[in-house]
Amino acid sequence: MSETDNTAPGPTAEDEPRRDFLVKLSLGLGGVAALAVGVPVVSALLAPLLQADPQTWRKVGTLADFDIGSTHLVKFENANPVAWSGVSSESAAWLRRDSATAFTAFSVNCAHLGCPVRWEPGAGLFMCPCHGGIYYKDGSVAAGPPPRGLTQYHIRISGHDVELLTAPIPITDITAS
Amino acid sequence: MKILRSIGAWLDDRLGISDTIMPLARHLVPPGAKWSYVFGSAAMFCLILQVVTGLALTLLYQPTSSEAYQSLQFITHQAVFGRTLRAIHYFGASGMVLLVGVHMMRVYITASYKFPREMSWISGVFLLFLTLAMGFTGQLLRWDSNGVWSAVVAAEQVGRIPVIGTYVARLLLGGDTIGGQSLSRFYSYHTLLFPGLLLGLVGFHLYLVIRNGVSEPPVAGRPVDPKTYRQWYQAMLKKVGVPFWPNAAWRDTLFGAVVILSIFGLALLYGPPELTTPPSPATINTNPAPDWYLLPVFALFALMPAKIESYVIFIGPILTVIGLLALPFVSNAGERSPLRRPWAVFGSLCVVVFVGALLLLGEQAPWSPKFTAQPLTAGLVHSSDPQVVAGSALFYNKGCLYCHLIDGHGGRRGPS
Structure with missing residues (x-):
């Protein structure tokens, strides 16, 4: 791999929009993942506020x-x-x-x-x-x-x-x- | 030998011991810091001691509301060295609170928080509050009646926050009342959340020492000028700096070792604090009081004028935090020497006297009814007149003696 990399051309201006999209994709997808996991985690933390205690x-x-x-x-x-x-x-x-x-x-x-x-x-x-x-x-x-x-x-x-x-x-x- | 040497060379190359770690250990520090600079590292040694002994305690402790108390009885009275382990963890906490306080005081008196070390101070403020939070949640984990009532007292305090207070109190207890869910939450905070934050912040605090350099001992008449300070500091290091390891670090290590040995000695000598009764909120014959380092707060709650208290409970901590965080921005440059900052020294002294006095008062708690007061004897009232004796018996039976002093006997809640 490294040998072919050495001969590969460097980044060009045409790569720019593609990289820009991939960076946004990685950040966006990371955010979605964090949000998805965050819901049950924050729910556990806030559980006492989400469930009313009964009286009897x-x-x-x-x-x-x-x-x-x-x-x-x-x-x-x-x-x-x-x-x-x-x-x-x-x-x-x-x-x-x-x-x-x-x-x-x-x-x-x-x-x-x-x-x-x-x-x-x-x-x-x-x-x-x-x-x-x-x-x-x-x-x-x-x-x-x-x-x-x-x-x-x-x-x-x-x-x-x-x-x-x-x-x-x-x-x-x-x-x- | 040859094999060992080549293994050593391989590890050194792959781990970067010579390239990365040694330069860090031997980074140049200002000379002459001497013994006043050992308190921060000693507090960190205490933190490590707390992590290690805390880990050992979790091997024996049952973090459930129904079993925690029994498991603590087991740790204290049956487990091999369990008593010593608990005691080290207790005195380690005391040591950490004390050393964090002394370290902070030293930083304030020598104005080490000024440019460019503002963030060191700010992370230190958070470390202080995390240390106190660890102390408080740790006391709760004893989960005896004192622990249960401490949780209620904490809930009442956060309950004074306007609008959301009741919800925050509910969040703290894990419900409307104390119950199985309460201890689980405190256990998680004390063993996972707070230590995680503490260790992360300590890492940040140490990184900043590398980034900005340790502050040089202040000299009167040499003010900090943010425009030239960094250049001056680097030039000074180049000229007179000494490597941190071993020139400065041996004092940290020696003092840290003495601190830990002292904690061990105290632990052997005094043992851990005794457990009170089981954790039933229906057991009301108890005198809830925090460990010594939170007694000043306990005393403040009893002595504050009742009219302003609800506001002070809520506004006091906010003003304290804002004041502490604002300090390095309010006073960012200029003289660092305590000789040129007499008000800073005076202020520090006042804080020490104030907190010390509250601590002593908290220890005596003269505002509490003395439920253990014994009936007055004929000798105490200096009379064998049946009417006087009957009167003194009435004084006892009516509970007067709980609060009013007769010849040194009874409580101190009311006038004698």
Whole structure:
């Protein structure tokens, strides 16, 4: 090959449009290839935005479990756990029985940066261990950095069961101040 | 012998050791750089250490949400040298963050970012943030309750970005909540995406050293003039330059070896950070806090005025990045010596004091309720009067003591 190449004539002006076309073809085809492969790759990256998570009612106990006026930590499974979630698909809420038929359920996530708040029955306050956010019994801010009160879950009574509607981790946005 | 020599000659010819690699290793550098120039290479040695120990850890780690915690227990308590391996990776991360910081400070104080090394600074800024991102995602991979809550805290932070914040938070967690998908994503970022970017950028960072030459130690009264600098630099190298290998490189190698041996020593002495409870977001009796190098940020979130905080969480990092990227363009020429740039030195000192103070405060976290406070004793309240004792018991039972100090006992959240 190399021997014939040595004797071959050099590039001529007639080759110019042909080479120009081939360069464009190589770049264009490369772009198409990248785009084709890019779709599934970017989809994997953006998967959480392309698929909506469902919400579902979870039983967190029966009416007999909760005395009127008492506040309990209830645990439940998220709406759509994958098989390899283990305990990480659990969530918790602070459930208070206000009356025979009324319940209030607070998210455990502090409205500041999401750390788990603790109900202190003696003080009647929710306290956050991370940056010292403190909330009153009704979930409104008592002290510390949280820009808004604790988020609440929906609760319904179904026969003797107390059920909670799962929800996303409440993300405090910039408008909450 | 003859065969060996001919094999050697063949390899040298085909690989270009004498033609390409040796000239690179022996490229001329300014004399007199001495010990202040060893921090960048030491940070790179730490990166190599992290890649090697990280690779070893992936041989033992199970990157699934249900098994990661158990596999870490296995690594820490059962695997042969697993405990040491984890500890080296932990102290290696600490060392890398520290050295990247010191290297950056040195570059700033000697103004090495000025013409023609702007891109070295810019790639360095990205390397700094990638290093911190590696540290943060690495802590998450412990996937204990601290790891899970760190992920939630990170999601809340990006949630403050206007308009798209909630979506970015969702993207970070891999869904509406923590779950099996969360760890897979952090694992991919920590072991593939970020290290790939880091190694690529380090290659670029090093290429720029060859392209523009290492900055000469600054001399007061010898300002950088972009018009003449390159010519002056080449003439200076020709006159007094010394080969990088071995004249300058032995210090890098020696310091790097000392750093890695120190990391190894600390790892043997202290071991890896203990795991907390299993990764259930329903386990709420935990005190989530990051590793030491992110404590200043943690402290800042507690101490900032609440009214501006949501804005600062979002605007602060943007302004920091813009400021850092703009630096070599704002200050592109002129004096490099710290003696002629007292404000730069003062500013650096302020940053060190500020970050150091936040680190100490983050360590103590006086803003957090002290849930472990013990009931007050009669001796502490200096009275055996039943009413006073009952009052002090009430003070404890009502949770007052979590935040208010009595004679050095209790929390520091509120006034004593």
